[in-house]
Amino acid sequence: MSYVSPLPSAPRVDFRRYLGWLAAALGMLSVIAIILLVSNVSAANRQRDAALAEQQRSFGVMLQARSLESTLTKAEAALGRYVLSSDIDVGRFYYQEWRRAGAIIDRLERDTREDPAQQAMLRRLRLTYDERGRELSQSALRTAYGQGMNGIGLYHQAARAESLQQMADLLNDLIASERRNLSSRSRDATELVNSSNRIASRLSMFGILLILGAGLLAWLTARAVGQRRLADRDMEASALRAEVLEEAVALRTAELSDANERLRAEAAERAAAEAQLRQAHKMEAVGKLTGGIAHDFNNMLAVVTGGLELARRRIHNRPTEAMQQIDKAMEGAVRAAALTRRLLAFSRAEPLMPAAHDPAALIAGMTDLLDRSLGEQIRVHTDLAPGAWPIWVDRLQLENAILNLAVNARDAMERGGILTIRTANRLLSPGHQADLDPGDYLAIEVSDDGCGMSAEVLDRVFEPFFTTKPVGLGTGLGLSQVFGFVGQSSGKVLIASAPGRGTTVTLLLPRYTGLLAVPADAAPARPVEIDATGRTILVIEDDARVLSATVDTLIELGHRPIACNRPERAADLLAASGPVDLILSDVVMAGMSGPELVSMLVRQAPDAAVLFVTGFTGEADEADFGGYPVLRKPFSMRALELAVDSACDQRPGVTPIAA
Known part of the structure; x- marks a missing residue:
């Protein structure tokens, strides 16, 4: 019987020992794949977003350029309306739109600071804008100073200036340049999107590894269930703490909202109080001025009425004292007229007469x-x-x-x-x-x-x-x-x-190198000398009392006045009366102004002198008077005598006559 010794058996490999290492390796591979995927996709997305942002900037630049063109058009149209109407609100709208156009140019300069060519265009556009603003400001300034016709002329001159076409050309060049940039950026954005898609396709193979890793990690997850239960309890506790925190935040937010509402209410009340205070200050200032003026007028009227009443009582038995009272009344009337003229000048209702x-x-x-x-x-x-x-x-x-x-x-x-x-x-x-x-x-x-x-x-x-x-x-x-x-x-x-x-x-x-003229009201009083020859004078005045007083004064001065109480009758009276030496006309009348009427009458009587009398010129200025002299109301007999003599002797002149 033979003896056979048994062969040694192969060692058993326990793969469970390596599952953890395998899961860890797969996890690391998954993490690496995710990092690569996310980083590449993020980089591609950033490049794509940058390209899209450049496209958006191009659209913004073109929209701002069109907005600038529209704003400039509205500003110049508003200036045209202001020049024609002299409405301050319309002029203020022109000024705001013109400043808004300057702000749009500032934004364009910021948005195109990385493009040297566009920066050069905008520098030229800024210079042209400033030049155009100076041209238009002359028209606005003349209109603001009450020189409507000069403002209209300057506005029409500015409408034909080269700066207008230059601004339009520069805006068109800027938009064309940005369109070329937009086309290039659109191609870049399309290429970046395609590149992002290719990267996503290549990295999609890592998804298979992620699926395999998921199966392995599922087993590992089963082992972590116990630990997860503990984690869930911790999460429940964290959620409870989060709810408590959210309630505290909501409560604090409500308190802040209430405080904000109270601040808004207080601000509104303060604004209303400040507005009332400003109005009170304004009314106080107006009250002081009008109160002082009323006080002065009452004093002057007291002198006039008191002097005339005393003169009427003493004219028969004490003529010398009566004349003294009349002189005092005249002094009060002259002072009242001077105050009235200052008020008219303050309201810009007087013509420029140096x-x-x-x-x-x-x-x-x-x-x-x-x-x-x-x-x-x-x-x-x-x-x-x-x-x-x-x-x-x-x-x-x-x-x-x-x-x-x-x-x-x-x-x-x-x-x-x-x-x-x-x-x-x-x-x-x-x-x-x-x-x-x-x-x-x-x-x-x-x-x-x-x-x-x-x-x-x-x-x-x-x-x-x-x-x-x-x-x-x-x-x-x-x-x-x-x-x-x-x-x-x-x-x-x-x-x-x-x-x-x-x-x-x-x-x-x-400096004026001539001689100072002595005003008529400051000249020594002397008796009015009556001109025996007299002059034929057509007197046009729509106020019956002023017409009567002027006619009586001219008769007293030895002239032959022809009274006309309506402007539309002046031409017929002039034709019926024959040659006249002087046309004496009021300025502001119903239906037709004095300068308009005189421009018609001088064609009918070219040899007649002209004298305007007025206390308020309305819309007329120095140019509207055509170089004819102007006598301001109220005037004395001496002032009227000097004005008639000067107008008839010198013919059309520009020398203003002081009353």
Whole structure:
């Protein structure tokens, strides 16, 4: 019997020992695949989103360019309406649209800062926009100053300027450039999308590995069920804590919402209170001015009525005293007329009629009006240089300019202060002021110690409709009117200011080298000499009482007046009366203005002189009078005599006649 020893059996491999390692390897492979997939897809998506964003930017640039074109069109159309209607709200809309166009150009410059070619286009567009703004601002300024016809002419001239076509060409070039960029960016975006799809397709094979790994990980997940139960309990506790936290957040949010509503209500109440306070301040200022004017008028009327009543009682038994009372009544009437003219000048209802004036006497005569307008908190100090040179200006418009500057200074001194008005003679050498010829000038400085202005405000201070005052407290036309008036008088406005250091506005006006005329109301009284020869005068006046008084005065002066109470009858009366020496016409009348009527009558009587009389010119300005003299109402017999003689002797002239 043989003995066979058994062979050793092969060792059994326990694969369960390696399942964990295999699961870990598959998990790591899955993680790597996911990271690769996510990173590649994310990179492709970022590139695609960047390309789409560039497309969107191109669309935005083209839309902004079209919006700029539309805004410029609306602004110029609004300016046209403003020039025709002189409506301040329409002018303010033009100014807002023009500034909005400038803001769109700023956005275009920001959006195209990475494109040098487009930046160059926008620099040229900005220069053309600024040039166009200066052309249009001249029309707006003339209209704001009440020179409607000049504003219309400048507007039509600006409509034919080269800058308009240049802006249109630049906008079209910008849009064409952006369209080319858009086409290139669209191709790039399409290529990036296709590349993203290819990457996603190549990486989709890793999905198979993920599925295999999922099967293995399912077994591993079964082992983790027990641990998951513990984790679930922890999650339930976390969810409970989250609910408590959400309730606390909701409660706090409700409290914040209630606090926000209370703040809004308080803000609305504060805004309403501030509006009421501003209105109260405005009414207080108007009340002070009108109260002072009413006080002055009552005093003047008391002098007139009292003097006339005493004269009537004493005319028979004490004629000398009666004449004294009549002289006092006349003085009161002249003072009332002077105050009325200042009010008309303040409301811009007087034509621009320059004459030679002594600046020191003119400023000294404004003391009462300044005191009434500025209130008790503002002290007015005058420093009038002796021997100040005379100037050739419209007195009422200069007074209006000084009053405008004084009111602005008052608003800058909220707690009161000192307003200084100073005059000085200045000799400008060549090159001292770019816009002024060298020579002799009179400087009128209006200074305050108020809050001052920043450099940004100074750059725009003379723009029509620009104001730093709250809504309802300023139109933005005061300084632009001062600028326009001084420019028409061949002068210049200088302004110096800094925050906290006050403001000084200087009016430089050319020196007048002729003789100062003596106003009629300041000339020594003398008896009116009656012209025995007399003149035939056609008197056109639609107010029956004024017509009667004027006719009686002319008869007293020895003339032969022909009364006409309606403008439409003037041509027939002129034809029936034969040759006349003078046509004396009111300016503002029902149905037809004086300048319109005279333009018709002078063709019928070309040899007749013309004299306008008015107390309110309405829409007429110096150009509408055709160079004929103007006598302001109310006028004295002496003033009427001088006006008739001057008109008949000199024929058409531009010299204003003071009453």
